[in-house]
Amino acid sequence: MSFKYLLLFQLILLCVAHNQGKSVKLSKKQAHHKHHKSQKFLDSIMDVNDDSIELLLQKHENFYLAEMTVGTPEQKLTVLIDTGSPNLLLTSSLCQQNSCIQHGSYNPSLSTTSYYIEAIKLANGEVGNEIDIQFASGSVVGVFFEDRVCLNQYCVNNQFIVGIVEQSEDIFSQMKFDGILGLGRIKEAVVKNASYIHNLEYDTDTRNFSLYLSNSDDDDMSSELVLGGISQHLIAPGEEFKFFDVTSDNLWTINIKAVFLGDERIDDCNNCQGLIDSGTSFISFPVYAMEKFYQKFGIYQLCSNIDSFPDLTFVLDRGIKFTLSGSQYFKRNTHALFSKDICIPYIKNNPIIGDELIVLGQPFLIHHYVWFDEDQSKIGIVKSKQQSHQS
Structure with missing residues (x-):
């Protein structure tokens, strides 16, 4: 049974990337890039320390991407960083359309830690085994899995995943990424606790984060996602x-x-x-x-x-x-x-x-x-x- 899940405001715009982007790495902050509380109000709402997580993003023209691994053994995928949606959405090997197979995909059958969810209670209170997500530029149909998901060494076991099994052929074939890492608000997620950053087991407050998108090729001004902190520089x-x-x-x-x-x-x-x-x-x-x-x-x-x-x-x-x-x-x-x-x-x-x-x-x-x-x-x-x- 399929349930319509409308993301009316998510605007994924087409862009064909021609240039190789910067490398992706995830690391703790170095001393010259310390995370700071910028003022009194920030002091009161953030517990910022050197354990905050920094993710330097890869830029492909108009897309800001990160490298992620899924499953055991690890399957490497590239995901769009998106504050307009809250879910982890991945192209799956169950989708055999041309628009799917030309991307990297998550293959649950190759992972010893993968678990297929036959039915789940969705955020709207209904129970379903698949979901239809509408974007401004097309739509996808997904089914549900749990598996181990990592950004570098920062991992979540039993992370909720929407695995794409069908998608708009003419739209998504041109996308230069394999999925979407949603950083949207929790209540918009397909199910409770679906957000990767909110599930991350790490000694920092990852429910809160900062985002900087760079338009520069200067390595010192790389795009950054910082979980649990800010970069003063x-x-x-x-x-x-x-x-x-x-x-x-x-x-x-x-x-x-x-x-x-x-x-x-x-x-x-x-x-x-x-x-x-x-x-x-x-x-x-x-x-x-x-x-x-x-x-x-x-x-x-x-x-x-x-x-x-x-x-x-x-x-x-x-x-x-x-x-x-x-x-x-x-x-x-x-x-x-x-x-x-x-x-x-x-x-x-x-x-x-x-x-x-x-x-x-x-x-x-x-x-x-x-x-x-x-x-x-x-x-x-x-x-x-x-x-x-x-x-």
Whole structure:
């Protein structure tokens, strides 16, 4: 029996990677990259020490990936780091579609620690033996397993896994990863205790984590996921975290009071929410806001004019503002059929998100360091060192 599990706000955008990314490694912090409590509020909600876990991420164009092993003996897979979903979702050997077999896959029959779950009580209270997960760009059908899962030496025994047995052929065949490591909120998970980081047996508070996405090839500015802490060296000089209440039990959302393009307000928000989503390659606005954006810019601009583009400013609770410059919300076209001086926006509309949701995807995260606090239902945002270099 199949049960529909809708992830309406998860926006997985297509991107074909052409370049080899950086290597992945997981290690304890070195002395010159110590984790810190950045201010008094952070002191009160974090127990940060040198045992916090650092994961340096691999970047394939618009995807931020980590290497994971599953089963006994270990099967090596590459997973997308995604704050917009909470589950561990892996392509499985049970899927024989072309879109599956061209990826690495989890083969439960080769693992002595694998356990197939015939039926389970889902988060919606129903009992099922498979699940249909809807994304904006396609869908997958999965069945349930438990097995040993590791990021380097940090392992969880009996980790809950959704193994893909069917997926949209035309969509997922182009993805450059084998699964999704969800870092979304616990209550959105398929079942209770499905989240890898919340199951991790380690002497740190891994329910809370920080995420930094780099757009740089500088090894000192590599993308980082830190479980149970922050990396002080990633914060722009003189900046401190600003903290905001999470407005949903299921998603990493915060209040957005207004959005400005230069001096012009482009939103009609009464109660707009901003979803912090590392799995989305763009900032997504409701259709009405994009109409105002296109009236200003059209669908592309000459890159030679980029310094004159107005700032894009998000006004959050207490009037706190976070701003992207034109060069931070536009990107240079790389398609061979078009001029290299054409820049297109990192911004798109998405009809399914409605009029009250704004998705703060990678263009926002690349220029801000974000702390996700499950225990206190808080999100902390600070201008990143990378943004200060580009300002």
